[in-house]
Amino acid sequence: MRITTTVNGEQRQVDDVWEGESLLYVLRERMALPGSKNACEQGECGACTVYLDHVPVCACLVAAGQADGREIVTVEGLQVEGELHPVQRAFVEAGAVQCGFCTPGLVVATHDLLERSGQPSDPEIREALAGNLCRCTGYEKILDAVHLAADRLSTSEKQ
């Protein structure tokens, strides 16, 4: 079947999509957007987190056909004019990236959290990122990164 979606602001159309395949497969294998990662395929790890109509979801659990006509933003779409988004920069600088596999999902989930909450507390961060597993960092550096991004975003808003 044919799927037409808006991905990172661009209209994309793909053909010959199998009816049972996931949005994640379409993004990675048919649209050359490998930022969203494929790990658990059951919504446990959050590495495939993308925005679907502005709501963060696991792309592995969205049927391709459900995304037809919808608006998707992946981790690739968070950059601003070719520069890393402040959330992405904070992850790099805080040492929140080790193997990096969970990073795209965590970046999208953090981006969503900071859209809603300017200076989240540690418990709020842990709750918001509860669906994103990281097996390297022990999460402390990730919390540091979220706080760093929150500080910078709130400072840039004041300017």
Place this chain on the structure above:
Amino acid sequence: MDFLRPDSWADALAAKAEHPDAVPIAGGTDVMVELNFDRRRPAALLDLTRVDDLSQWYQQDGLVRLGAGVTFARLISELGDQLPGLAMASRTVGSPQIRNRGTVGGNLGTASPAGDAHPALLAAGAEVEVESVRGSRRMPVSDFYVGVKRNALEPDELIRAVWIAPATGPQQYSKIGTRNAMVIAVCAFGLALHPSRKTVGTGIGSAAPTPRVAAQAGTFAANALEEAGLWESRGELPPSLAQEFAEQVQAAASPIDDIRGSAAYRLLSLSVMARRCLVWAWTDYRKAA
């Protein structure tokens, strides 16, 4: 495989009548797992996310009519005051990403004994509205669960809505798992005090082939509260009452040993959760005076 995408309820019913073997999909948090792991190859998927009617909720006849496609995230943000037990259960579902997609209708469709919404629906005395091109029917949610992962739907029927009375008293929910997030229940318990009717609603999750009420336990607690005049006095809950209630909840369960926990552990934790839920709810009831 066909991918059916009706954009109205009438079209959805027509599609299900024409393709009774089509698997309905809403949030996809159960169905897509089965597809991704090659556990299921249905002849067709019936996407319900374009049927606006399913994602609405409103009050009618003094009840909340909750469309089957309302997500757990919206239940938490929009219905926490009216349906506190179900909102508490919803907060224990998966993760933010899962709660953004998963629906009460999906929980009912999957009919897993471990579905998080079930104990809260049972305790609140919810009714399920199902429909086909042949007509519509409503049944108590306790009649909807008919076996392990089996529900009362006919092949041409779809779940349309759940009808739940807004809470008239405190409600509680408790779930045991290996961590707080992203966890399937080892077992769960829901409780609702209905002071206007002087009844106590209960729901047991993941400790029997289906979600089920602990009917005798509820009747016992309601009667004991009545005999002691506690509904009116809002006096302290006698520890012996809570203990007896917990034992009767335990007696209503018939758990098995499985990978998530032993039957013995489930029985023990269920009695602890039952006692705690009653104490918590009663404490709230006393404070509300």
